[in-house]
Amino acid sequence: MVVPESQGKMYHPPPDLQRDAHVPDFSSYLTMYKRSLENPEAFWKEVADEFFWKKPATGPMLQYNFDVTKGNVFVKCMEGAKTNMCYNVLDRHVREGNLGDKVAYYWVGNSPEHHSTITYGQLLSHSCRCANVLKEMGVKKGDRVSIYLPMIPELVYTMLACARIGAVHSVVFAGFSSESLCERIMDAQSSVLVTADGVYRGDKLINLKQISDEALEKCREKGSSSVTKCLVIKHQALKTKTGASCLYFESAPLCVQTPWDSERDVWWDEAMSDSPEECEPEWLDAEDPLFILYTSGSTGKPKGVVHTVAGYLLYTFLTFKYVFDHQRHDVYWCTADIGWITGHSYITYGPLANGATSVLFEGVPVHPHVGRFWEIIEKYKVTKFYTAPTAIRLLMKFGQEPVQKYDLSSLRILGTVGEPINPEAWQWYYEVVGQSRCPVVDTFWQTETFCLLIFQTFPFFGVEPTILNEHGEEVEGEAEGYLVFRKPWPGIMRTLYENHERFENTYFKKFPGFYVTGDGSRRDKDGYFWITGRIDDMLNVSGHLLSTAEVEAALTLHPAVSEAAVVSRPHRVKGECLYCFVTLKDSGEFDKKVVDELKRLVREKIGPIATPDFIQNAPALPKTRSGKIMRRILRQIARNEKDLGDLSTLADPKVVEVLFSQRSEAA
Ligand code: PRX
Numbered sequence: 001m002v003v004p005e006s007q008g009k010m011y012h013p014p015p016d017l018q019r020d021a022h023v024p025d026f027s028s029y030l031t032m033y034k035r036s037l038e039n040p041e042a043f044w045k046e047v048a049d050e051f052f053w054k055k056p057a058t059g060p061m062l063q064y065n066f067d068v069t070k071g072n073v074f075v076k077c078m079e080g081a082k083t084n085m086c087y088n089v090l091d092r093h094v095r096e097g098n099l100g101d102k103v104a105y106y107w108v109g110n111s112p113e114h115h116s117t118i119t120y121g122q123l124l125s126h127s128c129r130c131a132n133v134l135k136e137m138g139v140k141k142g143d144r145v146s147i148y149l150p151m152i153p154e155l156v157y158t159m160l161a162c163a164r165i166g167a168v169h170s171v172v173f174a175g176f177s178s179e180s181l182c183e184r185i186m187d188a189q190s191s192v193l194v195t196a197d198g199v200y201r202g203d204k205l206i207n208l209k210q211i212s213d214e215a216l217e218k219c220r221e222k223g224s225s226s227v228t229k230c231l232v233i234k235h236q237a238l239k240t241k242t243g244a245s246c247l248y249f250e251s252a253p254l255c256v257q258t259p260w261d262s263e264r265d266v267w268w269d270e271a272m273s274d275s276p277e278e279c280e281p282e283w284l285d286a287e288d289p290l291f292i293l294y295t296s297g298s299t300g301k302p303k304g305v306v307h308t309v310a311g312y313l314l315y316t317f318l319t320f321k322y323v324f325d326h327q328r329h330d331v332y333w334c335t336a337d338i339g340w341i342t343g344h345s346y347i348t349y350g351p352l353a354n355g356a357t358s359v360l361f362e363g364v365p366v367h368p369h370v371g372r373f374w375e376i377i378e379k380y381k382v383t384k385f386y387t388a389p390t391a392i393r394l395l396m397k398f399g400q401e402p403v404q405k406y407d408l409s410s411l412r413i414l415g416t417v418g419e420p421i422n423p424e425a426w427q428w429y430y431e432v433v434g435q436s437r438c439p440v441v442d443t444f445w446q447t448e449t450f451c452l453l454i455f456q457t458f459p460f461f462g463v464e465p466t467i468l469n470e471h472g473e474e475v476e477g478e479a480e481g482y483l484v485f486r487k488p489w490p491g492i493m494r495t496l497y498e499n500h501e502r503f504e505n506t507y508f509k510k511f512p513g514f515y516v517t518g519d520g521s522r523r524d525k526d527g528y529f530w531i532t533g534r535i536d537d538m539l540n541v542s543g544h545l546l547s548t549a550e551v552e553a554a555l556t557l558h559p560a561v562s563e564a565a566v567v568s569r570p571h572r573v574k575g576e577c578l579y580c581f582v583t584l585k586d587s588g589e590f591d592k593k594v595v596d597e598l599k600r601l602v603r604e605k606i607g608p609i610a611t612p613d614f615i616q617n618a619p620a621l622p623k624t625r626s627g628k629i630m631r632r633i634l635r636q637i638a639r640n641e642k643d644l645g646d647l648s649t650l651a652d653p654k655v656v657e658v659l660f661s662q663r664s665e666a667a
Pocket of ligand 1: 295341342416417418419420421442443444445446447448517518519531533534540543544545
């Protein structure tokens, strides 16, 4: 096992873990890896043999074109085959594998009082009933269903129900604003929205139904009324003794009735109560879409990343099996939210494809106390634990004592995802949480790549990264530059929803023949890849990708703002945070009121994750003579780095002095 290089040490897994592992050592891994590249047809065929195919493939395991100069970019996996994702992750286990009574999820609510256990048999029956409810609402193969739900079991039932009937789910993180939800519903043209009345995150109530109503109203105002039905779950934490939903508004601490449109809205419990438990799966083409998931785009408009059935199934299954070395008796826990790709791949589909038992956690790491994660690990005897560096950094602040109060001896492997892990956080995770006995697996990937690509700084099966310089030339040996891939793997995205041109322009135009990740990487002398961070206008806040353009667009909606530029600044817990430079119109005065209004605006337009940490008055922005904002300089000002290098391209170098003198340190 390798660790962040500054540590300069090698750590080896304990012998018993190594002995029982699917791949016991690096040389066996290399043999398999080489085979996956040299004979992909045989390699992926073997993986496909694990699953049920209603019709076998007529085409090869993988076909593709990555070169825009030679025609449309495409990837196809197992053309001609017919299958069903839901059947493969549920029925196959229940009917063929006898896993009906095996626990699929231990659900743990925001409040420790709320928890339940869901077996594979129950998951199948709930998913089928939900599939029938959706069918009853008129949802057919290919229709889109937007899901705006917290981390409750119904979220998984609904995803699997869509997969069962061939509907395409579009899960929208339940922390997004009504504006963001509306944008995603409109882009996908969903016919059904599935939501809940509300949810507590920590001790904060989020009125999901109210936000959903606002989103649908916004869509209507913009001329789009695609959603005809809204399926609403009564959250357990909001049920009163009488069974009615109760929403407590800050302004009026009273029980308020859930907003309701009787033509459109349907309570989940009522719809499910008489819905049949049998639902014949829709047999889909291997390349039919499975889901859309929106990710930030550098132009500000989110990109609807489309993933397809067969490729996703193979890749999510295989990555989960090997990267977490999944064993039959494991209890696995990924703390991500299903609203992000990590949750899709490593809470829903990957673990289920492997017949695993997972924890499904609704809450936050510090509620009701800072030992919540460790308490859950002890209670459920979690063996594999996957979280984000931002969570580790947050929990580190409370010291070792809250961790040591609990028995974490069940843990075998730890994972991290979403952003680079700094050596200090790695060390704490390894020593304090893993008690210096659990390997820490760092996994690099993206919404677009679907499942993880590089783990432990080495590529996964079938994945061939390389590094290009500014001129698009491959650089050999030790090198730093653009991280790109020359070939697809089964789980790579196929397109951006209804926008193949943007797909090609974003990922394949810059260097024809390669998928361009947007990340930089360094390859060391041993061939390991070290991600150096984004090299486009994207930011990674607490492991969530945001585009500077979308935040700038929100800021400039304020009537007093004439221009805004957003850059990243390192943050102790979040990794990166937003530092905004704002130029006001002549009449405007930059004061606390404007700053508060701007923060509120960004929260409303995008969601709380995008709340800026710093907003600075910028009487003018540093621009080139052709009017391009020089973000490099803004980044340096935000970080208070005085050595700015060459400023000769600036139209007015004095701007820089003014900006330094007005730096914002107020969080
Ligand atoms: O910049 C990389 C960073 O997160 C980006 C992908 O974000 P998203 O599509 O939201 O998916 C997050 C979950 C996989 C990447 O382009 N990133 C992700 N994992 C790592 C990382 N950067 C460094 N190390 C990682 N392990």
